[in-house]
Amino acid sequence: MKRFLTTGAALLALSGPAWAQGPVSGSVTDARTGTALPGATVLLDGAAIAATADGTFILPAVGPGSHELRITFVGYEPIVRRFQGQAAAQQIFFALQPAGVLTGEALVTATRANERTATAYTNLSKEDLAKRNFGQDIPYLLDQTPSVVVNSDAGAGVGYTDIRIRGTSNTGINMTINGVPLNDAESHGSFLVNLPDLASSVNSLQVQRGVGTSQNGGAAFGASINISTLDNRREAYGETQNTYGSFNTWKNNVQFGTGLVGKYFTFDGRLSRIVSDGYVKRGASDLKSYYFSAGYQQKNTLLKFITFSGREKTYQAWNGVPEPAITGDRTLLQQYIDNGELSEADAERAMQEGRRYSYYTYDNQTDNYQQNHYQLHLAQGLGDDWNLGAALHLTRGFGYYESYRARRRFTDYGLQNVIIGGDTLTRTNLVDQKWLDNYFYGGTFALNYQPKANDKLQATVGGAWNRFTNDHYGEVIWAQYASNSNIRQRYYFNDARKTDYNGYARATWQVLPKLGVYGDVQVRHIEYTIDGVEDDQNDVTTRARYTFFNPKAGATFTLREGQQLYASFAVGQREPVRSDFTDRPAGDQSAKAERLNDLEGGYRLSLPNSTLLGPGTALRVEANYFYMNYRNQLVATGQLNDVGTALRTNVARSYRTGVELSGFASANDKISLSSTLTLSRNRILGFREVIYDADYTPIVASEARSTTISYSPSVVSAHTLEGQPLKGLRLALLYKTVSRQYLDNSTSEDRRLKPYQVLDFRLRYSIYPSFMKEVELGLLVNNVLNRRYEANGYTYGYPDATGRQQTFNWYFPQATRNFLASVGVKF
Known part of the structure; x- marks a missing residue:
């Protein structure tokens, strides 16, 4: 900082009379991804000043007359702008194009959207994520x-x-890390609890809404999240972040990087630990992870090995809290007791613990899982x-969840009474x-055509081949009466194998100076087999x-420009998930693949130096309309299998349509406001609910009707x-609203x-000691107003003796007012 001020003072002295000198500020970003380029070199009339860590720069005083501003950054084409010095503040924004020297981002741009691909997307840089990162999981960093x-x-x-994005759960959100699929091949879900503190190693992240561009792995059936950890830091560094907060929450990590070693090599690493007791009683988490990368880079070649791993142990909080524990309704509570949903003791405890109630009390009712990732990336310039x-x-994954089971039949576990x-015990x-014990392996590629001389036509041909194997099995590790069991008695086993490969071709063509077109085709093939028996x-x-x-x-x-x-x-299109096969009778493969036709259209306005709001301001506005028309969407109708497990059924027609509005305005980096608003309508057409009478005979609604899709706020x-307000001090208020959601259809x-x-409320204060x-x-400070609310839940029901339907709702209450405080140090 002292060097920065000294250089600024020298420029000030040479530029002319002090009364005519004005500041010039701006930012340096990647032209294709919009991500910041921290450390870019800024030269004013030949004198160099390094950009700050977030990719922005400021020249405190620039004299009158003509000046040349030149920006350079390794791996990108330099850019030069001429401007006139003036007394008023000026802002100049630079978007650099990648050059012949390849960078890590070259490995993920093939699957990312940009202003040419005519889709709705949001880019978040490392700095964007860092200011939101206090140790909570990545979904919470994307909440705004x-x-x-x-x-x-x-x-x-x-x-x-x-x-959830546009009401679509994570089973319909394609997630990739450096272009490698993260979604579980069977459930289609992405379980980020297995990769705690991943956000600390993310270099950039893009959220695409809708189908978006072709991705590797599972279908983007409502959105995709494309994560890049391919940072390229050429100077040595060391960092640590430490957080403490409510519910005995701790986050500690250390990060390091060697910078360039021997001109060609870089090494980076991170160790993290996150623990929390949780807001819910016995909702504890103990999470550990590491990240390490080793890179080799010459002008046209980048080779990078990356490994990262996470190990989680979480007490099972996935049962939620019964409705009467939240409302205090003892009449409703008795209904839970009468139907066997809660024992008398559990019911009394639920009323005592209230909305922080946890169903389980066995001391090791935990989920334990480890996931190790290994990636080898090559980026090669070809002319x-x-x-x-x-x-x-x-990817190597393995782990288990342990449960105490009361009064279970011996025969359900393959044991003798x-x-x-003279007594025969059956339970x-x-x-x-x-x-679960699984392996996921394969390869991806993307061949990119990105001409420097004429960028009217850009094209990519890419694809992937992936193989997933997974053993599912259960073991009895203790029994009050051992019967004829052995140590670790295995009572079920099935193995699954899935092969998924795809190829795609994409091109953008600037037909006219103002008109561009985009085309993208993908062919994807899946083969899925399961052999064995399930736990039932x-x-x-x-x-x-x-x-x-x-x-x-x-x-x-x-x-016009901007x-x-x-x-x-x-x-x-996407295939059914594992449960659509395993929850049905043997051989029943009636669940059909789903199809989504997605129409998107919108308007973007981007004014880096807004004449509307005045000098030194920025303005961005986007309005996006979407119509997502589903065919054969798999939804819960109330139908059950022979053991009472809910089945998903294809419905012929359903849709989501709405408008997404977003805006951002800032003034001289002193104050900014960003807002998003989504108004949507989410419907199933011709829905027929299935209920059961007192004899458990299914009754299908005779009249079809239009209903709202579950978990889809309008x-x-x-x-x-x-x-x-002060240099280095940033204060923020973050406000979130979500309208009513239904637990079923x-x-x-x-x-x-x-x-x-x-x-x-968020506060960040940075100081720069010598x-x-x-x-x-x-x-x-989360939930400043101390609201009591539930953000998720589930429901089911039974008929009573008279055939009247009884509903049982379970919710996931979110924490009342709580805090996280952090200290971060960079060396």
């Missing part, structure tokens, strides 16, 4: 992006968390206009473990094959007001989540 709703099993954002990105990957004296208390001793043998053709097309039209219209149409908004007012509004790069103090 459009159409996002998040929740936490334990109530405070640590442990099992979930994200001036071509480059190749390729990766090999292996026990005879004691026992026991503890079992349900295991049901034969789950499965043989399924699918081939999908997913075309996409769009167009953009530039109204203003763009766009429209696109895309098709997405209004979602997020607003962030941030200011910098019946649109019943008895089965819903109430609307909620949440206000958070003996280190930076010390940052942070404070996050």
